Amino acid sequence: MPLARFLQVSDFHLGRAFGWLAAERRKERRYEQRRALEEAVRLAIERGTHAILLPGDLFDVEAVDADTMSFALHAFRVAGCPPVFVAPGNHDPASPTSHAWNPALLRARGFAWPGHVHVFTEPEWTALPLPGLEGVTVWGRCFASGMPSAERPLEPGTLRGVAADDGVHVAVFHGSREGFCPPRQAVTAPFSDDEALRSRFAYMAVGHYHAASQLRGPEGVRLAYAGSAVALDMSETGPHGALEVRITTGQGLPRTETEFLELDRRRVYDLGADVSGCGSAEQVDRRALKAMDQAGASEQDITTVRFSGRLARGVRYSGPGPELEGHAFHVRVDLSRVRPDYDLDALRRDASDVTEMRFARALLERLDAEKDPGERALLESALYYGLDAFRLGEVAPAYEELAE
């Protein structure tokens, strides 16, 4: 029999602008983001969870606008909604100036969190008993500012006196699991796997990383990121949603298992396509469409197509055409690995006295000697522009985003 059942969901980032989407898509995406929160609450009620754990970044910014605030309050003000434990994250820290968490400011604006929503507004660990379940305590800590924090929430010193009794202790917080931080995300409130495993929490619901992941111990899942409830940018591939966390009692420590519940109806794909041999922009688009078909990306999905290979001389591809755009909710192409159809090795080998060859050799020698990626990219661009000038008699911006 499960002792406790939770719905863990985080990183909604309500109010996000979605500037990377086309203007006409942004509103739709924000609507989907809100729908995800309503859906999460509905799932929590339907599944009879004891609480909703929200480890941070419910809002995208500290100064939440009235419309978003009102929506969030009403989303939780639903009959049957279980207690909600919120641990503010680095995007919506619980500072005195927080429009979302400071009760005085909130009240001043005519808002108030429903009684069953408990916000951990202290940067230290504080505990709240789980209503209706004796022996289960929910611990939480908040971010007090929007700056990255180096404080380690799970180090023994910080946890002194925390979860000291024999009950079941569940932690809700916002932090970075070391070694798993995505490239474009800041490390804040870091912790190691070891620290997590050694803590006395039966389960830790963590927010911050937008991809779902978990840390298992001998007793099952000890720590999990539910990831962002919906994909927030093009890098957030895979499914997005919530976790149902079930803690069961047995011999020894309680056992925890999680179940992923998808909330985002769209998926983000990151696909590759080789454009070698394409003789026109339309052919390039068709390669992308083929890659999307193969990956199962549908028209409602968000797709990044990373092109690679050598594009035939004179083919200018600046972005997706209408056909490709019509096959996705949003599509972005990455041309940094596409090169013009110049055989650099052949140029290196060519010992002729031709100006063009001497030009190519001069730049290739510098390129080969250069280690700095930026400089290398510049040299490579210069080489391609020069060769375009010689061979095509035409130079148009095309090689500014070359990457190794």
Added chain:
Amino acid sequence: MKLLRLRVAGFGPLRGEFEFDPERVTVIVDENERGKSSLLAAVTAALYGLENDRRSHRVLTPLDRWRPWDGGAFGVELELESGGERYSVRRDFERGTVEVWNDRGQELTPQFREGKDEFPVGTKLLGLGVDEFEKCAFVRQDELDQVVPGDEKARRNGTLHARLESAADTRGGDTNASEALKVLAEALKKYTCAELEFTGTVDNAAQRLAAKRGLLEAEVHALEHQLAQAAGPLERLAKLGEEEEAARAGLAALEQERRRAGATGVLRQLREDEARRAELAALRAEAEELASCAHLPVNAEAELRETLARHEEAARSLETLESRRRGEQTREREALEGETASLEAYASCAPGDADRMVGLAAEMRRFAEEDARLRGEVATLRDALAARGFDPERAQALHQRFGALGEEHLRMLRGQSDVALAFQTEVATLEQARTESTERLREIDASRNRLRLPGGFLLALGLGAGVAGVVIMTMQGGLRLWAGLLAGAAVLSAIGGGLLAAASATGGGDRQQALRRLSDAQRRLNQLKAHRAESEVDLAEVSVSLGFRDARELLREWGESLKLADDSAPLRRAHEQLEDLEARRRATFEEVRTRLDRTGGGPPDPAHLERVAAGIRHLTAVRQRLAEMDKSWSWIDEEKHVAEAAVRGLLERAMRILHTAGLAYDPARPWTEQVAELSARARGRERLVLLTGELIPKAERLLMPGAQVAELREQLAASGAEAGPLSEADAPTPRSPLELDRETRQLREAVELAQRQRADLKLEVDEVCRRVNAERPDKLQQIERLDRAIARAKRFKSAVELAGATIQGVALDTHRRWADWLNRRVVEILETFGTRVGELRFGEDLDFSVRVWNGQQLARGKAALQLSSGARDQLYLAIRLAISEYLSKRENPLPLLVDDAFSSSDDERARAGMRLLLEGLSARHQVVFATCHRQRLESFARLDPELYGQRVRRLDMGAVGATRS
């Protein structure tokens, strides 16, 4: 490349077959205009074709220019050798076809195709376009300097420069360094920035992007500032919330205090209720006393007062009317009688006299107007007649003269012109009828004569034959003869008779008719003439009687008389009207006089007549008014009757009002007393109404319901039970209800104010938050995008500049290579000519400078002006030859087609030039040299017999003519 043979089917003046020696210099010698230049042009045309684009050759396209002068086929065939293979290029310019074959009989045409239907064989074999070929290989005598155009732009845009670079690069065909640099520079100038929708220089784009970014950054800062600024209102909002809560707490405390004071209030309420009940009882008693006044009409007093006032007023107006009537009547009668006395003169006149006088006055005025008009008209007519030369005396004389004639004679004269006209008309008609009849008779006679002549002849012949037959028969001649003659005579006589009969019958009816018409016309003519003669006799008689010389004078005078009468008719009529008018005026005047005498006389003018008429009418009116005066004041009597009736009615009404009020009218008492009595009763009624309608119900409303009284009593009892007996003295009222109300009101106002301020601040804060949330991320995104765009632009610029700099470095080396070669080689060639040039320096753009023999350094333009024309031509020839050599260094050596290049050189230099061609250049290039200087060439050949014998193959165009097909 070596040219071997040229077959010309037709090309300008040229036709025939020409062989070129691949090893020796082919010298074409001929007079001017014989086709030397055409031959060289034909070679170019065979290699490159002929253009026919009218846009670039508006006057004459090359195709038209080289059409055969004598018509016929238009084409060439060139055999040549290139890259170890022999080719035969056939071009039919008429049909626009090209064929390229090799010596193995294979057609290679498709290999030379370029574009849709171009076959530039020369480009494929030599790597030079037609322009470049003509600049390098085709040396015309007057176009030497075109190899290096004077204009820098033309030099830079020229492809020859590029060819030199390409040659230096050992490449042919693709873009060279200069072009690549140009392309790169162009790319930096035409950078398209999608974020700005701008195309311009990359620097401009970067600047604009940076400016836009700055703007966005400022906007973001502004938003952040607004957000920071919103912290103040937010705090104030929180503070206001606290203040509102405090005010609400105060309100709650007051409410408690009010409740505490409730018990005292209950006691007071009960006492007040008792007092109100007592007051109500007193009011009800008073109402009962006044019950008798209840039926008094509401406005009885006012009505009575009003009726009495109106009664008095009616009585007063009755008296006024009577006195007014008397006074007015007297005054009017006096006035009318006075007027009657003043109009005594018209006493004997009736109103009809006045009308007649007015009519006479109008008639007199009309007479005067008519008279003036007619007199004016007479004068006008007289002037008009006088202007036309009308002589009144002459008219009078004629009138008198013809007035003596009787009516019959006058009618005759009047109808004379009609008779003459009718005579003329009828005579003409009759003459025509007579002519037609005569013509018809002639025609009929002619027809008859046409039959009568042969008929008569045949009849005569028949009679002759019959006489002969009878004679022969008589003489016992041969039976056959006389029988035949007789038979013939019978036949001929019959025919002749028949013809004569037919002639007589022809047009019989018509002839009779024509004869009848002719005789009728003649008869009628005679009658007319007789009638006219009679008329003329009558006229003559009349003219004699009137004293005229003859009838013609009579008719002329008659005609003039008629004309004068017609002309003066209007004047005559006007005179008659004047006379008539005068008669009528006299009659009227007499009547006026008679009438005026009856009214005391006076001038007989219309104005006086009208005055008299007015006086008569006025007198009549005065008499009438006097007669009707009594009648005119009868309305006063009517008014008097009405006023008397009103007085009676009002009195009755006043009595009725008193009766209605329950009072009896007493004529002995003055009305004032009776009115005062009614007034007292009216006041009693008003009080009763006030009591029953207002005071008693109000007092009843103020009474507490019994249940409430009971409840209050219970409360009071309960309060008494809780806190002992309650009395007014110990009531806990530290503050009065008024104070409590005032404080409550203050607190409520404070709450409301806080709420209002909170609402305003909330709006402000919400708006800032909304705006920041809505705009900031978007702007940050835009900044990010602009950063990327700026980075892209900068990187593009860096990359293109780096590419350009690298190419520039490499190109300098390239330039050095071809320039060094040309500098050296041109000087060598010039030395061969004997031209003293110290040094030549080619610039990067193909321009050059020269250091001449005296050490002076001259720019190309200056050198072209300072050098003699021969030296200049040699200089350019040398450059051209050097360029051709350079371009041929690694490719197919160019054939040199030289068209009299030494024509401007002196003999020595020309000889030297020829030696250069024969000894130097022809070793590598095939040289075809055309000249018209036969003597000069022969003299050179005599001077260098061995050289010319070995190296020259002469092609005399005159001699070649023999080989022409």
